[in-house]
């Protein structure tokens with residue numbers, strides 16, 4: 001491996017998703033040759049605004065909107081073939097080129113319709129059993145079949161990979177074994193197999209094989225060994241930007257388990273999800289919004305269930321890109337963000353949606369968690385049960401009234417906004433290199449200022 005600094009970088013969410021990763025990847029794409037998704041699936045919704053055009057990307061890397069880039073869906077992604085075809089068609093209709101600039105790993109696992117049925121059936125069952133409140137009960141998944149598809153990957157013998165779609169006989173043989181087993185599993189989860197509304201259609205191996213080998217044929221030009229593709233590109237001097245989906249606090253190992261997604265969405269998922277060793281990555285951009293949001297269930301220490309939370313939701317237009325659900329909103333949790341910068345090895349922070357905080361007299365940031373016995377910790381605990389006893393310890397900072405959407409330089413920001421950013425830098429020990437004050441590319445302030453990094 002070269003001893004020179006490597007040109008490859010990663011963008012990763014430091015909270016519970018929807019931090020504006022799509023916007024930042026789109027912005028940074030100009031500096032890289034290949035943009036790579038390494039985890040998750042169509043549970044992700046990355047919005048990119050180019051002028052007045054808004055694009056919502058779910059499976060395709062955000063680099064697709066820039067000309068001349070290679071966009072890779074890595075082996076760690078779970079691909080819903082029909083959804084990605086829909087996404088390709090949607091982009092083409094809007095004049096976006098999708099051809100040899102999109103490569104999909106032959107080893108990426110396939111999300112089948114029964115995975116979505118399983119996801120929904122389990123969520124319904126959990127909701128029925130334990131109620132639908134934030135803690136306990138259902139996870140509040142996107143119902144895109146993500147968990148069941150990754151479960152099949154780990155189970156091995158019931159998994160289908162993108163490469164398998166290119167061999168109809170092999171696919172049908174696999175589905176023969178899978179379908180009868182899967183119908184029994186669905187029934188055990190409370191689903192009724194039948195053709196009436198609300199029932200799960202019987203799984204017929206032959207029909208599914210025909211449907212998904214047809215999708216595979218349409219995707220054939222894109223399916224390849226992306227591990228060699230990436231290593232060849234890097235050897236030829238091309239640079240790679242990894243685009244994290246979901247976010248560190250939803251990471252299966254390091255997030256608020258079990259209210260997480262089923263992949264390693266932190267940067268720790270990059271090596272396994274792309275075949276590129278971690279040491280190849282020279283820079284990690286951690287993306288955080290200036291407050292907190294989360295969709296679905298699970299602990300959220302700084303959640304605001306009041307008018308302040310509603311105000312953040314309205315100003316930030318906090319409704320899901322993938323499911324349209326209202327996002328839960330709250331003050332910035334710096335204990336959580338500092339933990340994520342540590343786990344992801346973030347060298348720099350991009351702080352997005354700062355504009356949303358204009359107009360508040362004061363702003364709170366969480367700097368510790370108070371346990372039920374009154375003691376305080378400044379360490380994150382990635383376990384939902386143990387986190388449920390925490391209440392926030394806040395530091396109060398001054399707010400600002402001016403709208404920020406027209407600021408073009410960090411020095412133009414009101415003093416209070418600059419102090420807010422400086423507090424984040426100090427607390428996390430990580431410099432903020434990018435500040436976003438609106439969804440458009442131009443609404444981004446790049447900081448030349450290098451902040452001394454304190455010990456984490």
Ligand code: GDP
Pocket residue numbers: 013017018019020021022023044045046047048049316321352353354355356436437438439
């Ligand atoms: P991602 O999943 O991390 O890519 O984020 P999403 O696209 O799901 O959600 C972020 C939302 O905020 C999108 O609608 C973006 O267009 C929007 N956005 C990104 N940055 C900013 C910003 O600085 N200010 C405002 N007001 N909106 C932003």
Ligand code: IMO
Pocket residue numbers: 013016017018019043044045046139140141142143144145146147244245246247250259260261262294295296297321
């Ligand atoms: P982006 O990439 C926000 C959440 C779901 C649910 C949990 C598990 O747009 O930031 P899953 O369907 O993955 O099994 O759901 O994870 N979740 C996200 N929340 N943004 C995302 O992606 C998410 N991806 C998954 O809401 O709570």
Ligand code: MG
Pocket residue numbers: 017018019044045046047321
């Ligand atoms: Mg999103």
